[in-house]
Amino acid sequence: MGTAIRAEELVKRFGSVHAVDGVSFDVAAGTVFGLLGPNGSGKTTIVRILATILHPDAGRAEVLGRDVVRQADEVRYLIGLAGQFAAIDPNLTGAENLRLTGRLAQLRGRVARERAYELLDRFQLSEAADRPARTYSGGMRRRLDVAAALVQRPAVVFLDEPTTGLDLHSRNELWDMIRELVAEGATVLLTTQYLEEADRLADRVAVMSVGRVIASDAPAALKAQLGNTVVEINLQHEVEAIRAAQLLTQATGTRTDREGTLLRLSSPDGTRVLLETVRSLNDNGIAPTTLTVREPSLDDVFLALTGQRTTTVGTDDALPVERTRR
C-alpha cells in the first residue's frame, strides 16, 4: 500500500514560539504512526495541521494524496479526529452525539443513526446510549469521543493522547480498538507521552522535542538504541550515595548517575545489573531506602537523546495550543 500521510518541512509559529519547526515524515497506509514527546513538543499542533484545523506557516502536508490546505474539504471526508479533550456535547445523549457527528459528516440520517448504534455497541456504551453524556465517567466520555471520530468510517484516524487520564482497564480496551481499526485497513496517527504506548501500538515512532523530530524509527529499534532497563537506588545520606556510586560503577561496569541521594543505572542487561547492585550493596553494608527496577520511559529516551530531562525541555506555558488540559 502507498503513503497515507505525508508531512514535508512543516512549520507553525505562535508569536515568536516555533511550535513546529521543520517536521517531515511519511506514514504508510494501514500502519500506526506514533508521535512521542512531552507537553509543548508540537505533537498537537501537527495533528491540528493534518486535520485541517490549523494552516502551516511553511511546508505542506497530504492525507491520501490530498493537500490539507488546498483540498481541506476533501481531506475532511477521509479523516476522523479525537482531539486532546473529549469533544462531546454534555447535554446530548451518547446516541445523539454520534448521530450529530454523523449528520455533520454528511451521512444520510438513517445511515448516521445505524452507525451511531453500531458504534455504541462496539464501544460498550449501549446501556448508556440514551443518557446525557454529562452523566458519563471519564473513561466512557473518552470512548464516546473516539467512537465519534470513527462515525464516518475514516480511512485515516488522528488520536491525540487517546489514553491520557484513562485507567488501566480502559486504556487496554482502547488499545485493542486501535489494533482492530488498523486490522480493518485504517491508518492511525496517535500522539502520546508514554513510550510504552508507542511501543505497544506503533509500527513507527517519531520522538519530538521543541517542535522537531529528534529520532524516528521502529519502536523496537528505538528501544534497543536508547531504552534500557533502569535501576534506581535511593540512599539515606549523600555521602553514602557518593561512595555507593563508585562501588556500583566498579561492580556492574555500568555508569552510575547520581542526583543527590538518588542513584540511577541504565543498562540493556537489567537483570545482571540488578543482581550485581544488590550483591555489592549488601557486601559493603549499604542499605538503600528504596530500590526500583523499571522499563525505560519517555524521560529516559529523552535523557539519552538530548541529555536533558523532559521537564526542562518542554516550554508548556509558552505554547497556547499544547497546554495540558487534563
Add this chain to the structure above:
Amino acid sequence: MTLTAITDAPVLRHPYRLLRPFRDSLSAGSRNLIAYWRVPSLLIFTTIQPVIFVLMFRYVFGGVVSLRLIPYPYVDFLMPGIFVQTTVFGAIGASIGLATDRQSGLLERFRSLPMSRSAVLGGRTLADLVRNVFVAALMVGVGYAVGFRIHVGVPALLAAMLLVLLFGYALSWLFATVGLMTGNPETAEAAAFPIIAPLVFASSAFVPVSSMPGWLQAFAAHQPVSVTVSAVRALCVGGPTATNVAEAVAWSIGLLAVFGPLAVLYYRRST
C-alpha cells in the same frame, strides 16, 4: 460489524452539496435547542429575568418616571423597551455558548468534519431565534397581565415582534463573535456586560431620552437599542412608523453584515 470499511463511504453521503450550509445549520441548531430541553434551568432563568424587569420597572420605578414626558400609560411605554432589552440580554447566551464550545474542544471536532464553515454559527443563532420567539410571546403575555395594551392592532404588534426578532438575530451574531474571540465562558460573559449596559440603559427602553442630559441624548437617541425600541413602540402605541422602522431595520441589517462574516472568520481561526 466493522469500525471502518473504507470503500463504501461515498454512497452514504448526502448528494446535494449546495444545501449543505442549511442542512448543517439545522443539525447544529438542534443541538442547542436540545440543551434548553435538557437543562430547563437555562430557559427558566432566561425567562425569569425579563419578568423581574417588567415587575420592577412597572411597579418600582414606574411611579418616578415623569408622566409629563409620556402622553400614555407608562406600562405601554415600558413594554416595547422590555421586548428589546430581553433579546439583548438573551443574546449573551450565544457568547457564552460558543466560548464554551471552543474551550471544550467541540469546535475542534466540528472543524475537522466536512461540514459547512458557517453551520455552527448558523445553528446557534437559529436556536437563539427560536428561543426569542418563545420569550417574546411570553413577554407579551406578561405585559398584558400588568396592563399593557396595544393601541394600533394585531398586525402592527406582529410587525413589532418581527422587528424585535430581527434585532435579536443580529445581536446573536455580534455576541457569537465576542464568544469566539474570547474563547472562555467567564471572559465572554464579562466582556458582554460593558457592551450591553450602555446600550440597554442609556437608551429609550425605560425612560424617555429627553429626560437625559444633552451630551447623552445624542448617543441615546441614535444607538441601535433606542432606534429599535422607538420603532417597536411606534408600532404598539401608534404614531409615525415609516422612518423609525426603516432605521431599525437598517441597524439590524448593518450589524448582520458586519458581524456575520466576522463571526465566520473567527470560527475559521479559532483554536
